[in-house]
Amino acid sequence: MKFDIDIPPVIRFGRKCRFALPSLLPEGPLLFICGKHAVPRIEKEMLPLLSGREVYIRCGFKGEPHLDEVEELLAFARSKQIKAVAGWGGGSAMDGAKAVAALLPETAPVADFFYNRAAAQDRRIYLILLPTTAGTGAEITANAVLTDAGSGIKQSLRTAGMAADAALVDPELVQECPSSVMAASGFDALTQAMESFISLKANALTRSLSRSAVRDIFLNLSRACAHDEKAVDAVTLGCLNAAVAFSRSGLGAVHGVGHPVGSLLSVPHGIACAVLLTEVLRFNAPVCGEALDELAVTAGLADAEELIANTELLRKELQIPADFKPYGLNKTHYPFIIQNCRSGSMKCNPRNMSDAQVAELLEKLT
Ligand SMILES: [Fe+2]
Structure with missing residues (x-):
């Protein structure tokens, strides 16, 4: 190792x-x-x-x-x-x-x-x-x-x-963050924790940091949005651990696609992550199901399917939209997004996502 x-x-x-x-x-x-x-x-x-x-x-x-x-x-x-x-x-x-x-x-x-x-x-x-x-x-x-x-x-x-x-x-300093900002930024951190865990560039150290971050953020984000001090501490620590992990491991397709969507439609970064996360996890599951099962267990859940379902529930509970409709995403935006999503993050995604598959992903969120 x-x-x-x-x-x-x-x-x-x-x-x-x-x-x-x-x-x-x-x-x-x-x-x-x-x-x-x-x-x-x-x-x-x-x-x-x-x-x-x-x-x-x-x-x-x-x-x-x-x-x-x-x-x-x-x-x-x-x-x-x-x-x-x-x-x-x-x-x-x-x-x-x-x-x-x-x-x-x-x-x-x-x-x-x-x-x-x-x-x-x-x-x-x-x-x-x-x-x-x-x-x-x-x-x-x-x-x-x-x-x-x-x-x-x-x-x-x-x-x-x-x-x-x-x-x-x-x-x-994080404690005073408004609930809506805590929710969106927390979803960014949760995405970073999950993507760094399944990244092609993950290693033993980053995976252990990512695993711990998923647990801390997943189990505490809801209470952190209600300004519970211990939960804010846990989410802040989770975010730090995820950051140390992804600074080395890189991220994945949520960040790859999220950046051009965000810049084109002015979607706040954490919201873009939250909207894309579960669809991208579903796309990735065939090649990293075991890793997602492991993350699920870390978060006190049974398997990858339950992890994805509960991530969706958390997004709903925090009142983050399910798609990019409120931001006006339509087919004319796809070429720009497809052209600008091939970043370093995209290269770390565990399953290759073709241009047609990026378009399919966007269709689900339009
Ligand atoms: Fe991010």
Whole structure:
């Protein structure tokens, strides 16, 4: 057995671990890139601990950061000679922070890196990430999902050295997340846990993390949406474990197809995952039934069929739609989705999905 894994060198988990932030930062101006709901807490809790230091706060991504938003942040960060970036928020804020930290020393436009016309050097500034949702796992992964508003293309920017220097995973920050966001982001984390378990690139370490994540998220997500503290802790931990797993194992067809659907129809990522998950599990079951049976047992269920049925029940209970009808999916969208779903995630799916099979999957959800 052989495996290797690359994760941030400092990971702290637990209520109030966010207060380690000041002690971890290097000298020099600091830029918070955050969700707008995070601003009052940063101002109240962090600014007094950072007195004497130049601190700037920028917020306000509505979805995945757009290339021009990242460009604007980079210009600001360069003008202030920023030495450390703290991403504090959901996946979008953290991905924006990662892109800024990775590209700050560069001169070429963001689009050149996004479309692989240029490669960034591994010489970015200090990056610390604090998630406020239990979902994307962006605090662990070495990529940032960005959108080109012009072309509608949403994909991962991957550059050298994008992994954070530190991730502070504090369930108290997740606790205040609105129920609907908890439900959608929790389904993203559940999808990541399941897809990483059955991924073609999974290994012994990632599988044990994925298994534990499926159990923690599946058994606690409903109560976490009602803001039960222990359940929030469990879902936050599950999300972290799933992220460490999929950062190495990759994901699958839910994420492959979910990204172009999301960018084309503005479907929030967690909702796209929740809508696609059970249909993709059914598609995959013929080649990974045993693995799904194993996950079912982990979650206290009998077999793969019961796992899929209960995942569907959980989606209904959390009031997430069963298909993409509310987002207006129709046949004219299929060519774009088929053309843009062949990502790294798709390559990890345990069963090859042809273009015709992607169309069949979309038919069921239209
Ligand atoms: Fe995801």
